[in-house]
Amino acid sequence: MRPDRKPSDGRAALASARAARSADLDRWLASLVTGGPVQDGVALLAVGGHARRELTPGGDLDLVLLHRGGPGIAGLADRIWYPVWDSGLRLDHSVRTVDEARTVARADLKVALGLLSARRIAGDGALADELRAAVLADWRADARTRLDELARLCRDRWETHGELAFLQEPDLKEARGGLRDVQVMHAVAASWVTSGPDGRVRAAHDLLLDVRHALHEVTGRSGDRLVLQERDAVARALGFADADVLQRRVAEAARAIAYASSHTWHRVHRLTRTRGVVERRPVGDGAVDHDGQVVLARDADLDDPAITLCVAAAAAQAGLPLAPATVTRLAERAALPGTPWPAAARDALVSLLGAGPAAIGVWEALDQAGLIVRLLPGWEHVRNRPQRNPVHRYTVDRHLVETAARAAALTRDVARPDLLLVGALLHDIGKGRGGDHSTAGAAVARDIGARLGFAEDDVRVLETLVRHHLLLPETATRRDIDDPVTVQTVTAAVARVPGREREILDLLAALAVADGEATGPGAWGTWKARLVADLAGRAAAALSGGTPPPVPALDPDHVALARHDGAAVRVVGSRITISAPDRPGLLWRAAGVLALHRLAVKTARTVSAAVKPNTAPYRTAVLDFTAVPEYGNPPDPATLEADLRRMLADRLDVADRLERRARSMRPGPAVAPPRVVIVDDASRTATVVEVRAHDRPGLLCRVGQALGARDLDVRAARVDTLGAEAVDVFYVVDAAGRPLDDPADLAGVRADILAALG
Template identity: 50%
Template structure:
């Protein structure tokens, strides 16, 4: 390499470093400046290389993002060296590529003739997309212009075939990467609504068949590019994935308040791109269908019902709303400026028909519709409920209204939850989308309740308080009552909606964390819900909320617990009599196991897989898991020892019930009823499990050492540090027969064993337990009594909680 080339490289490297470190210049100006700087450097390299090798008939082109003049700090340099095939350009290429590599820059390069470039583009859609943004850097301008003109002509001629292929590529990528606007660690480029989709919209526009709605689209793309620039500078890597541990730094680099503000802005940008994509691809489909039908019409003759120049058929859907070419549009006679209910009526009609609401209709409604009077007229409220009750088709209509600002105009409180992230791995969606998804799920449950309108409205509002500080249920109660009054519900219905929002977690929390055999559990729930109609609404809302949250929030096991609680509360409300505390009768199998354990003085167990029909026979129901019944002569540390053995056999505990019986009058036998799940889907052998339990109770099995060995053999991946465990004492009215300790901790193998050891060390006795796992979090409740078998005094209970928490830390 000559001294001149080395000097150019050094000068470019220094100038590039200065540019990337300039805090005053960022965003589009920095990307453009970096592209221009790189242009000059590469043009100089190419000119020197051509002179040194005596090469003619060549051109250097930038393609892809570099072709668009958008260079992020760690972006690849996408280059094509074009030549006319008269002479080899290998030597020229070497003199171009090696300096780029020497500076440590990522390079995506190719060397082709114009015909080779066109043929490769015809065979590879991604290559063709890159060439659509081709830009001349150096060499023969005519060679570059000729290729660009030919590639654009090919793209437009082949659009009927290439655009469906591009749509399929976008859909496959979305399926693989997910939706950017709902991911906690999104890929800014590949996820749906990301930079790839923005590029696809440019390609559609270049075909001349359709164009994307432009409003806000360039700003959205710029926001994602700015975030990627900051991510590159923060990490020093060419990455597009915005990991959790980098979000605060990226937010700071962009001058934003915090990571949540960053995610919210990114989500808003992604939604704009996703919505533009939906509208654009619908238009592409309409145009292509119209093209396909023309030859058929010419062949068969034009139908009498569609004469030349006629308007496409319009089918009435509702007053002022018609269907036209697969979309819901406004009727010709519709007057949005005189009909304030029209936006909701059009949305409800579109959703009920399973149609998208046309872009033109939404924009006309946003521009012309009058605000609704307060309280809303009955029709407006009914149309909102109809929209919410349409099921899956509600989502696309709601998103269309939201994209044009109609939702926040109808429901101003929506602004605080719009695009708000939920930093909880259990949740699949942002707060606002979760609310809509809950309404979608509730739509399938409306036949279970007497007031579907209250169920659907509560589903839409149950997390509305998450936009405010403090307990979101308490804040939501206030907002729900205000919204209910504003949209025209009477005071009694507003009270019911406020109650549903305030207590939307009551049933699932109680069912999974409280002893359902304790009459105080039923008493507490019955006192809140007041009557059976409210109970049925709350039960349906609970199920819809869990289904919309994600797979970890709902299972057959959770459903069975909820159903049992609802049945008991309903019985108490119907009769007006609450159950008295009583020992639960043992089943025949439990009695048999208890008698055998008393006689043999050792552990006796039974292991059952819960199976449900799957259409092709019986299959293990992972949601229900496995039932393990264990009978063993009562002893200290029983819970810890049994849980430790289960952990060694890779069985996770989902629920546990402990009772003491005396089947033959020779001393108490502990009956443990567990619901467990196999970590790898295979059940352990009952004989091996029993043998290890016997060794543990005899003191010959070192559970702690075995668990430590397993932990060492399978080290956990390094990740985000979880919050510390927390142990609290539930309010005194939770149970009259035991003190309830709630343990919240990061789930891990052997966690229940460690909790059991900690409880044993405090000298309390565990009477029963409710074990619940949500994602990576364990939320467990333990009913404990003192040595006298009674509820712990408050001071003693608080001390036990502190000791257990300290042991878990």
């Protein structure tokens, strides 16, 4: 809940009821203490919800009878406990001295957390103050150890109960983003390591507390799980229009708490682990790793329409969170891409999604700052939207992000990983619009695809993916796969973009897996996966198999450059073109020089052809790269050109310098393993090797080294980087200029490339 939202009349009544109940309980319990003989040095304390005046109808009383010793304490305890039990209230109680309470608190974290918020109801105020001061002193003195223990306790709780915001039937108290996390944040603040929850978190906490209160009232039970059949009654008690409004408000509140909690724990880790000077390390264009969080680089260009997505992608690819202050600054000051998006913004979005699970936290940070709905019109419609089908684990928006994260592991199985990732993000974008969500979503996806700047044919592919994302799983489970008409149904659906049928089929097969896995175990399993794979395989066999990428050819500019006597190097902006006598290893050494200058290869086209100058014919290679800086400003063109010429003259040890750089790099998050395929019958004059892998500095160089180590010559290459995914095709021949035909040699090539990328 946003801080500026006022509680409804229903919520205000619940808050008043809690305050009145706390006051009534205090008066009654105080009368039990003073209703008979009372010795000096005795105090009755409330802990837990009653101490915070948050006791809901199903909440337990938790009381501590504190004393300094002496006779009569047992009789006083009986005088308090028995009336409470007789009233039907559940009671957790203890009788302790200050030293005993401190000892138990040091040994039992949950006791310590309760005593941090203890409140005196009756009796000796000085004694109560003494205990509170002692517990706080112990908590702060042992903060490093206690906070580590508390962090483990929270992780275990989250693992057990999941994320409140995205669950169909969440536990309002114990799930991540629930009431317990706000109590934890207060406890962390008591250690003086961080500040306490802000106004937004307090407002979110109050909403969840009201929902819990209403749940206890309408059910007459103390459970904290908001199950489907209770939502309507709870919504009415709170004055909300319906259960969907309730669910969306709960999700919004839980996300605010979870986001604040994650940064509380990051700050705890930083302040309790950091020693000495904090390092700053570039991780992408405009982005710097500062003490385990990604912040804006000092020279970041906030007028660049791609800056927000570039910084987000850098954080996700590095497996790091975005610093809250950085997200706020981006939301307030950074330019956003217009329509259509520039290629850099689109690539950054794909790179962000391609980081897999590491993208989820970064996406959430952008969402909390209101950036996602500004970047993707239409997202507001699915944001926090509950699912109608209980088989779903998550709200619609989180399901979309989870599906994209799952799809990141499948990008090696498709020719266009960018379309898979964006299609996964949009596949349910039509939910809640009335009618068939696939049909409605296809129209939205068409508009968003055009907004993102995809080519017209690519937009049609995205539209087809969204329209038919359920085609394979529904057909495989409801139709007879052995019936030829079943396969014809699939092939007809993927024929909407002529020439790209096989590509669309592969995309739909991968999307079916990602969608099923992100939905939940009730929606996906071994049996369904096998049926979908079988149907996709039969449909693939019925198609032509698609057309391999065309062999790069020399254009007139290349021909002119190739006729230079000796070698030629041209650096113009982001385009680097090299012409030189062909020789083994030329491609990987040239790519290595670009990597040493911190240039990321976006595309590469290489061709080796026979030319006839005034002397006898010989082969000349032309390498045409498009490369952009990994971060910061591009290198000086003259320096880059000089190093390329040194490489051509064998005066630059590229391999050694690359190895030194590789050792200095920090690993990023886990990604799907690379895939290497020998494409049969794609060429009569060369062996075609296709490599699909997560892009990283020096990737093209490593592949080239592996090919060169087997004395293979690259006659042509087509390299494309889509977001953070590389799709590279190499046409190679042996030392005699012939394609490979020995199966053992082909297997060895594949194994060597995989080893080089491992």
